[in-house]
Amino acid sequence: MAHTIINSSKAPAPIGPYSQATMANGILYVSGQIALDQQTGNLVNENIESETHQVMKNLGAILEEAGMNFSNVLKCTIFVKDLNNFGRINDTYGSYFTSNPPARETVEVSRLPKDVNVEISCIATK
Template sequence: MSTIINTPNAPAPIGPYNQAVFAGNLLFISGQIALDAQTGELVMPDLATETHKVMANIKSILTEAGLDFGAIVKTSIFLKDMGDFAQVNEIYGSYFSGNFPARETIQVASLPKNVNVEISVTAYKA
């Protein structure tokens, strides 16, 4: 059995998917980019701001599901340029305290709306 999670505090999906889906105790959050939920506009004045917006969108979905960053067990980070890894990694890491989730970081040829970073996560609800 699965449960769909959607919140107006994160960007609406731009395709045939949901913001997140609970399958049992696992929450799968779709890849988030730096879209503003209210305006639908990208927030990309610089890489730091873009990354913080991605993490804020993830936080909004986690909150709607009754979870926080401590519940995340796995993340996937997609970068347009692996040269951005250090800066994204530092910002990403600042959202966790203690046990970090498993993760992979992948450079890709292109991302939706030509963004620089997209992050998806899997969380566990105890």
């Protein structure tokens, strides 16, 4: 099966051997994004809301590169280090889906890349 690699210069470069996203048969699979600021290379982690906003901004840049936006998202996976932050993450995340939110799961994990508090991946289609 042929697939296309999607990389946005507006989102941070991968920190390992993976692509920001791949497109196959009209479906976009976006790798988990953390709160790295593409311009500075620094983590945005003053609080869980700013961290979540940066993650969503990175996802949005990749979606845009593929000619999509958050309305094209079918499913998200949210990984959190502390489920006690769920409400605050959920409020921030929800502001990006004004109608017809995608399917989703949220999973608490013991550790995430660069010791961030939240990582989100998504699947989208046109």
